[in-house]
Structures are given as structure tokens and as C-alpha cells.
Amino acid sequence: MTRAFWVLLKRELGAIFLSPVSHVIFALFNLVMGFSFWFCAAYMAQGARNVTVMQIFFIIFYFWFCLIIMIPIFTMRLFAEEYRSGTIELLMSAPVLEWDVILSKFFASVALYAGLWLPTLVYLWVYQALTRHQVPVEWGALGASYLLVLVIGLFYVAIGLFTSSLTKNQVLAAFASFVIIALLFFTGFLGFTAAGTGEGTARLIDYLATLKHMQTFAGGVFDTRPLVFYLSGTGLFLFLTYVVISLRKLRY
Amino acid sequence: MIEVKNLRKSYAGCQAVRDISFRVAKGEIVGLLGPNGAGKSTTMRILTGYLPATAGTVRVAGRDLLNESLAVRRRVGYMPENVPLYPDMRVAEFLAYRAALKGVPRRRVKARVGEVMARCGVAEVARHIIGALSRGYRQRVGLADALVHEPELLILDEPTAGLDPNQIRAVRELIRQLGRRHTILLSTHILSEVEMVCRRAIIINRGKIEASDTLENLAKRVKSGALFIEVRAADGEALARELRELPGVSTVRVSGGRDGWVALECAARPGGEVREQVDQFIKQRNLPLREFRCGKASLEDVFIELIQE
Structure with a gap:
């Protein structure tokens, strides 16, 4: 990694964590997640279940709703804002490579994303304390779940970065990445309607179904296929961003 | 340089710069002059490595822009038009970031x-947030940014646009x-600016260089300033x-007259000198004279003449 990358990363992290906007997002996100966890715990309290509280937490509506809404919102400004304000010219006329710029923005957003999830570990700790540690925690399954959440985040952040590089309109960037992410996410639900379409289609849908991946990992099964899928998707969208950044130079 | x-x-579909060639030597201050949309900003963006050229070669500080883009960018300080800055950063913080x-x-x-x-002159606002600065300070922060890495070459795109007269002077x-x-x-579209700051001007219009010379030579290229006389006739x-x-006089126009006095405006042929002849002409006829004034050919005249062709 070049020095320019670290300088840019520091600047991007500063832009994120010193901005009041991220703090509001942070607070509201944890409001929803806290409610979601309370909901899961209340569900568990109704009687004996054959799932753990974290297993429900990772597939419940609140969880994936936030997953597909949050990322477009905090990635929309990455390039769009620089195009709108003209600072892209400052950035690109400095002695930096396109990849320095792209990767610094990418990793800063990933850091924000990971930061959003950290407090959810506190929920688990509170839960354990309140139940006097009578509920066993499957640390392996928990680790796998958080790993998958992170990897899905990489993919979706790369999509957000890509759409932000396409336009100087932040709203358009957010909506475009939301559409791509939602389409990918909801493909999994086609499983309900694909009963009669044959083996191949059903397997393809299974391969893409994010919710099913979450279920698998939260249940403690470590499957490499989803990891390959999300990581290669990340690589693809980062590369597409690079192409767009290089091509935009020819037009403006 | x-x-x-x-x-x-x-x-896409429009030629912003059409086949221009020029040189700037080390230590020169050169003004890129032209009306809005002439291709000034595009040329500058290419020189800073922000935009790739469609064709042609550019060497800055002895390095080819295409092959050694990073090396060139390290040696160039660039202040873009309208001075884009990060509004959420503090002045000193922004400059430290840019320096690194x-x-x-x-x-x-x-x-x-x-x-x-x-x-x-931005030390007194070092701790201020850039978004809250006045236009004059923003411009100077932009200049400080262009200077911070001790570049050999400074490229300034309309450095005084949007400032008040005091700030412009500063x-x-x-x-x-x-x-x-x-x-x-x-670059600028304000002619007096070039006259005040630069030793040489490159006049560019519709993507082409119309003239490139020192200010004195440019002034010589057009008809020397008109001669105004007022005599009783x-x-x-x-x-x-x-x-x-x-001989040497190209046009003469009666520009006014009152109470028996006649005002005349004589223009010489390009490079010509008619003052002596006109003086003798007046003396021979013993005409009472109350004004004999030589208008100076300004860069403005050169500019308008070149642009209108």
C-alpha cells in the first residue's frame, strides 16, 4: 500500500467519523437493532425453542431491512459529492493512483459498516448477564455469522461505491445501489415461486439467497460458496468502479 | 518548463482544444487569455494530468505527461477554477492533508x-472551518494548497474570479x-490582470492559439494607438x-467639434509612426492647436482585434 492510500484513508475516516451525519445514522441504526434484539429475546421468552437468540437475530426482518437500506445511504456521497463540489479535480490532480482513491473510500466505508455492527455484541453480553449465563453461546456459529455479515457488507459497499462513481447526484447514486442490492437480495425469495422450475434454477436461486446464507451460518454451518460469491462480487464492482473513474476522465 | x-x-462531439503548441520557460509568468469557453480550463486540466489529451505531447519539467504522470503531478501546483475545497475541514488540517x-x-x-x-495570509484562520470562510480566504487557501509541496510550476485557473477589488489586488x-x-x-479573461502580472500572454480563442508573445510585442502587432488632435479650423x-x-496615415475621422474647434482621430498603419508628420502638417498651416494626444495601444485592442478575426 502506498503512502497516498493511508493519507486518503485517514481523510475518508475523518470525513465519516467526524461528521454528525454518521453519528445520527449510528444512533438510529442501533435503535432499530436494539428493538430487533429485544423482539428476539421476547420471542425466546415465550417458551422453549429449537433456535438460539442470535439465530433469529440474523434472519429477522429488521436485520435485513437495515442491511439493504443502510449501505446505499452511507456510500452515496463517496464519489458523487466530490463530483458535485469539484473536489474530484483536487483529488485526481494530486500524485495519487486511481486505486488509492477507490480503495481508501472502500475501506473507510467498510470500517463504518463494521462499526455499526459492533454494539450488537453488547446486546448479547447484556442478554447473557440478565439470563445469568444459563443460555449457552455457540461462539463458532456467532463468529461465522459476523464474518458473513462483514463479507456481505464488503459486497454491498462495493456496489454503493460503484453507483456513486456514476453520477454527481447523491440521491440517484443511493437509489441505484439500493435497486441493485434489493434485486440481489430478493432473488432469494424466488425460491418460494420456483417450485416447479426444475433442479438447476432452484440451485441457482439457493446460491444467491442471502437470507439462506445467513441462516446456514447462524446455524453454525461454515459454507465457502457464499464467501466466494460475495468476495468475487466485491472484486467485480471495485473493478467496475475503476473502469468508470478512468472513463469519466475522457468525458469531462 | x-x-x-x-x-x-x-x-463527445466537440473539439475543445484544436492543435495548440506553446512553450513556457523556467521562471516566466505567462497569462493564458481568452473569452469564456475558449479552452483555457481544458488546456490547464490536461497540463495537470487531470484530463488525458486526445492527441499531442505535453512535457512538464522535462518529463512526459503520459508516461510519468505521477512525477509531473508532484512538480505541479494546481488551483482549479472556483477553488473547490473540502468544506468540513479546518484550514491547517486541510493543508496538512494535502501536503501529505x-x-x-x-x-x-x-x-x-x-x-x-x-x-x-491565512495563518489567522488556520483553525477555521473552510466552509465558513469568505471567498477571499478560500482563494488564498487554494493558493496555499497549490504551493504546499513546493512545486516548480504553478497552474492557476482564474485566480481572481469572484473577488472584490481589494482581494483582487492582494x-x-x-x-x-x-x-x-x-x-x-x-488563465484569465480579465485583460488588465495579464498586463499587471504577466510578462507574456498566450491568447487563445475557440481552442486555437491566436497569438503568443510578450506584451510589448503584442501591442506592436496591431495599429499603434490613435493620435487625437484638436485644432481650430x-x-x-x-x-x-x-x-x-x-504617408503612413491609414484612417482619419472627425470625432467632434465645437465653437470652431475640430477634433480629429488619426490612425497610423500597423507599426507606423505619424506624430512628426502630423505636427509638421499643423505647423505648415499655422493651425491653432489645443490638444495633441497619443492614445496607447492597449492589450484590450489586440485582444478584441484577434478575437474578432
Whole structure:
């Protein structure tokens, strides 16, 4: 990694964590997640279940709703804002490579994303304390779940970065990445309607179904296929961003 | 310092720069002059490595822009039009970030930032948020940014646009001082600015270079300034006809007259000198004279003449 990358990363992290906007997002996100966890715990309290509280937490509506809404919102400004304000010219006329710029923005957003999830570990700790540690925690399954959440985040952040590089309109960037992410996410639900379409289609849908991946990992099964899928998707969208950044130079 | 050969740049369907070539020597202050939309900004963006050229070669500080883009960018300080800055950062913080980004060694960053802030007169707002600064301060922060990595060449795109007269004077003075240590290429559509700051001008129109010369030579290229005389005469038109007969005189116009006095405007042929002849002409006829004034050919005349062709 070049020095320019670290300088840019520091600047991007500063832009994120010193901005009041991220703090509001942070607070509201944890409001929803806290409610979601309370909901899961209340569900568990109704009687004996054959799932753990974290297993429900990772597939419940609140969880994936936030997953597909949050990322477009905090990635929309990455390039769009620089195009709108003209600072892209400052950035690109400095002695930096396109990849320095792209990767610094990418990793800063990933850091924000990971930061959003950290407090959810506190929920688990509170839960354990309140139940006097009578509920066993499957640390392996928990680790796998958080790993998958992170990897899905990489993919979706790369999509957000890509759409932000396409336009100087932040709203358009957010909506475009939301559409791509939602389409990918909801493909999994086609499983309900694909009963009669044959083996191949059903397997393809299974391969893409994010919710099913979450279920698998939260249940403690470590499957490499989803990891390959999300990581290669990340690589693809980062590369597409690079192409767009290089091509935009020819037009403006 | 800058060597541009047959540079062309076309965007989708439109040619912004058509085959221009010029040189800027080390230590020069050169003004890139032209009406809005002439291709000034495009040319500058290419020189800074922000935009790729469609064709042609550019060498900056002895390095080819295409093959050694990073090396060139390290040696060029660029202030874009309208001075885009990050509004959420503080002045000193922004300059330190820019210094590090442009490769100033870590232990030198603080000293460099202090130096350029003092130089550009922004030390008193070092802790202010850029978004809250006035236009004049923003412009100077932009200049400080362009300077922070001690570039050999400064490229300033309309450095005084949008400032009030006092700020314009301050920025021009600053540029003149910087000219002692740096080579400067600045663009403007304000002619007096070039006359005040630059030693040489490149006049560009519709993507082509119309003229490139020192200010004195440019002024010589058009008809030297008109000669205004006011004499007592009965018939102005008759006098004008006689004056036109003089060698070297191209046009004579009666520009006014009152109470028996006639005002005349004589223009010489390009490079010509008619003052002596007109003086003798008046003396021979013993005409009472109350005004004999030579209008100076201004860069404005050169500019308008070149642009209208």
C-alpha cells in the first residue's frame, strides 16, 4: 500500500467519523437493532425453542431491512459529492493512483459498516448477564455469522461505491445501489415461486439467497460458496468502479 | 518548463482544444487569455494530468505527461477554477492533508503548512472551518494548497474570479511575489490582470492559439494607438481629407467639434509612426492647436482585434 492510500484513508475516516451525519445514522441504526434484539429475546421468552437468540437475530426482518437500506445511504456521497463540489479535480490532480482513491473510500466505508455492527455484541453480553449465563453461546456459529455479515457488507459497499462513481447526484447514486442490492437480495425469495422450475434454477436461486446464507451460518454451518460469491462480487464492482473513474476522465 | 506540441482534446462531439503548441520557460509568468469557453480550463486540466489529451505531447519539467504522470503531478501546483475545497475541514488540517497527499515528507509537513499559511495570509484562520470562510480566504487557501509541496510550476485557473477589488489586488500581489520563485501559468479573461502580472500572454480563442508573445510585442502587432488632435479650423472634413494624404496615415475621422474647434482621430498603419508628420502638417498651416494626444495601444485592442478575426 502506498503512502497516498493511508493519507486518503485517514481523510475518508475523518470525513465519516467526524461528521454528525454518521453519528445520527449510528444512533438510529442501533435503535432499530436494539428493538430487533429485544423482539428476539421476547420471542425466546415465550417458551422453549429449537433456535438460539442470535439465530433469529440474523434472519429477522429488521436485520435485513437495515442491511439493504443502510449501505446505499452511507456510500452515496463517496464519489458523487466530490463530483458535485469539484473536489474530484483536487483529488485526481494530486500524485495519487486511481486505486488509492477507490480503495481508501472502500475501506473507510467498510470500517463504518463494521462499526455499526459492533454494539450488537453488547446486546448479547447484556442478554447473557440478565439470563445469568444459563443460555449457552455457540461462539463458532456467532463468529461465522459476523464474518458473513462483514463479507456481505464488503459486497454491498462495493456496489454503493460503484453507483456513486456514476453520477454527481447523491440521491440517484443511493437509489441505484439500493435497486441493485434489493434485486440481489430478493432473488432469494424466488425460491418460494420456483417450485416447479426444475433442479438447476432452484440451485441457482439457493446460491444467491442471502437470507439462506445467513441462516446456514447462524446455524453454525461454515459454507465457502457464499464467501466466494460475495468476495468475487466485491472484486467485480471495485473493478467496475475503476473502469468508470478512468472513463469519466475522457468525458469531462 | 512546459512544452506543448500539437495538443488536441475533443469531448463527445466537440473539439475543445484544436492543435495548440506553446512553450513556457523556467521562471516566466505567462497569462493564458481568452473569452469564456475558449479552452483555457481544458488546456490547464490536461497540463495537470487531470484530463488525458486526445492527441499531442505535453512535457512538464522535462518529463512526459503520459508516461510519468505521477512525477509531473508532484512538480505541479494546481488551483482549479472556483477553488473547490473540502468544506468540513479546518484550514491547517486541510493543508496538512494535502501536503501529505502530495508527498511532502512526514516530518516536514508541519513546517511547510506553517510556511504557506504565512505566505498566503491565512495563518489567522488556520483553525477555521473552510466552509465558513469568505471567498477571499478560500482563494488564498487554494493558493496555499497549490504551493504546499513546493512545486516548480504553478497552474492557476482564474485566480481572481469572484473577488472584490481589494482581494483582487492582494491576490495579484501575491502571484507577483510567487513569480520570483516559481514558473506560473495563469488563465484569465480579465485583460488588465495579464498586463499587471504577466510578462507574456498566450491568447487563445475557440481552442486555437491566436497569438503568443510578450506584451510589448503584442501591442506592436496591431495599429499603434490613435493620435487625437484638436485644432481650430473652418472645415473639419476638408482637413481630414488632407491628412489622409500623408504617408503612413491609414484612417482619419472627425470625432467632434465645437465653437470652431475640430477634433480629429488619426490612425497610423500597423507599426507606423505619424506624430512628426502630423505636427509638421499643423505647423505648415499655422493651425491653432489645443490638444495633441497619443492614445496607447492597449492589450484590450489586440485582444478584441484577434478575437474578432
